[in-house]
Amino acid sequence: MFVGIDIGTSVVKAAAFDRDGRILAVERARAPLVAEGDRVEQDFEEVFAAVARVARAVCGGRAPALAGITAQGDGAWPVDAAGRPVRRGISWMDGRAAGIVAEWIADGTAEAVYRATGNTVFPGCAAPLLAWLDRNEPAVLDAAATAAYVKDVAFQRLTGVRATDVSDASVPFLDPRGRDYSPAVLEACGLGRRAGLFAPVHDPLPGAEAVAGGVLPAGTPVAAGPTDVTAAAIGGGVAEPGDGLLNIGTSLVCDVVTDVLDLSGEPSGFHFATAEPGRWLRVMAAMVGTAGLDWVLETTGTSHGELDAILDGTAPGAGGVAVLPFFAPSGERSPFVEPSARAEFTGVSLRTTRAELVRAVCEGTAYAARHLLEAAGLRGSVTVCGGGTGSAAWLRMFADVLGRPVRVAAGPETGARGAVLAAADRHGIELDTTAWTRPSATVDPDPGRAAFHERGYADHLDRVARARDRWAARARPYSTRSALES
Template sequence: MYVGIDVGTSTVKAAAFDAAGGELAVAARPVGLALRGGSVEQDMEEVYGAVVAVLGEVTARAPGPVELAGLTGQGDGVWLVDAQGRPVRPAASWMDGRAHALVDRWLADGTVETVFRRTGGAMFPGSPGPLLAWLDAHEPASLNAAAAALYCKDMVFHRLTGAGPVTDVSDASMPFLDPRTRTYDNRVVELLGLAHRRRLLAPVGDPVATAPALGEGLPAGTRVTNGPYDLPACALGAGVTAPGDGLLIVGTCLASLVATTALGLGGEPAGLYISTDRPGHWLRAMPAMVGTAALDWVLSTTGVRHEEVDALLAETPPGAHGVRVLPYFAPSGERAPFVEPRLRAELTGVSLESTKADLVRATCEGIGFAARHCLEAAGLTGTLAVCGGGTRSPAWMRLLADVLGRPLRVVEGEVGARGAVLAAAGRHGVALDTEAWTRPTAVVEPDAGRAAFYAPAYADHLARLAAARDRARA
């Protein structure tokens, strides 16, 4: 039995798999987000407690001893811990917007572009560089008390195994890692004014770190592997490794990933290059802030339940009777395929005749246009897999195929946890049938007529977005 742990932003999951990749058991537990005045924080003890709970549940329900356990989880943010791995303060989430003024300044003075040219990562308010600089200015005592500034899964690995603080090349990719040498770029640390905090950056395990479990949640001695984080883990779990192939994760974050062997640090600074377990292979990532959180806000505001979405999408035609949504609802703006900390959502074309169905369809279409923008910027040329919570809506998957104008290889289940196990197996030389583990559950073909309708609608989306960006910078 193989166990994957996926420490998500709002839900912590564990999944047990057999040797052929079949899911034996899945356990999940929600975790909270504290939003206040632009800050978005998480209680590390709550998160770790949820990890232990779901591991205990899944190992009790699934038969057999645990051969391997692989960890993955949300990226970015800052998880400050002491020498024992205990929290120094609440974790600052990747959704946190407090450092937006810093990012504005670094955008204006060229720091964001300089960092991107060196590391392939375009900073945004919730990435570790800006957050650490903000904490250094406003909460220096927290940094003084910390032994390490970790990423989410690193904190969990530290606690589960008692191993010292460590991260992996995928998490370290934003914003301090040189993607060519796979080591920290100290010049970037200096540019962000953090040279005196350099000690907080955890060592990079390359290949990913592994250590035996202490006995909380997993049987003592179980081999636990730390990494990669959720985006590259999902790419592994969906079988996206060939250059040109892509993955769209329809989750809280709308993440577009394209596998590549070409490191291109030109163009508009946006997204990042994620280093993988194979030197010379990267994922060109456009992890947009827009995602299912945008749809969740519209549903809660209109009083619509998630199970009603498919029926509502059938009630109104493509174009949603003229209602348009720019779905940039995150308090920290947008980070891919451009960085615009002050960008906000816009609803247009709404009248007294507009229905809830129009608002829901327009939001789903807006998210689809954002995905198309990201995938084009990331250089998609091959097949496209899709995973995440959004795949539970067949109607939305059909809409996405139409908006994107290409077939979707739908990969359901716990794709991130699956990828974490595959990474662990690779680390320990355990041979698994990756084709069987990553086989799609369905292929959704676009409708030619609807795809033709959405082509000019996408061009209109880009025009409205350009105008909104101008207003955000005014």
């Protein structure tokens, strides 16, 4: 039995697999978020209690041959030397550091970081959050032994080892060629004096044995990482340069395998280092994916169970309603960084139905996915995973908008599956990767709907460009002279 643990944003999952990758058991537990205005935090002790519940449940009293851990990335999780939190963890969804990101964009720091690492900064990533803590709660960092990522805190509590991997360390401090923290980037972010807070980077993955008296039986081989984006790509069988993964989860995450490190052009997205030197995941991760759908369903009084009937019962184009799906209060991070980005609905009238509003959000999200995949350099096959794959009608819409077949990743729990495969590689345990990652289905596009959405996508890109101009103008300092002259 092989166990994968995936610490999601609000749900912790564990899956047990047999040697051929067949699911033996899956368990999930909530890990509540504490949201106050633009601040989103989590209590790590609640998160770890959820880890313990799901891991013990899937093991069922048996000792697994191996356990792999993956988790949500980014955020800031300051802990002491024993891996105990010194304050609540700050989620990647948090927006309190938006002002710092705006400063860094204005003074060139954000671009300098991207040119050095291939990774953008956004309000919920470690760099601005730690800079915010250093300015506003310095005693927290003084008391901390590690400014950790959540999977690494869990790994430390399971094994006693303080470490991280190249994927989590990538955003935004890792030198992508040297595969260790960049002192210049730490200094640029004002964190040079806090360098001791960063856990050692184990290349490619930290591996150890579970300690006695913990969640897993003592001696169980455990590996931490990679981060959930990379683990999902592994679990989905996305391995060749040019191939992409579309993860329709809380956050819409699109990534493409690349062996070219191109840091030119507009700073956008991320380059996650992988276990193989000279190969990266070019990641474009939007702030909102299914969370936007959840919002429109709740707002219109629609249940998730109605979604397929709504999409099947409405025509492409949603009766003229179009949506830019930038719903996050902290703005957008891919395929551009804009803290002031907000969702926009156009074409709404008194005759607009709730079904059309729902369909418009689904179409806007699909257009955003295509924008992200193209920005990441997609030129091969597309594999899809995540909670959004539960809607067959939405899956068909994604295939139509992308204009190409989409392979549905082996499920459930693609991230946990990838965590096990990565852990097996780390500990020298041979598993049949082809069998573990064989897609469960392929969804082909409809030629007529694909042609319609080709035009819709062009309109989407035009509306994004015009919205960015407005957001940029809104962000410029107010000038009395220019206002009078206008």
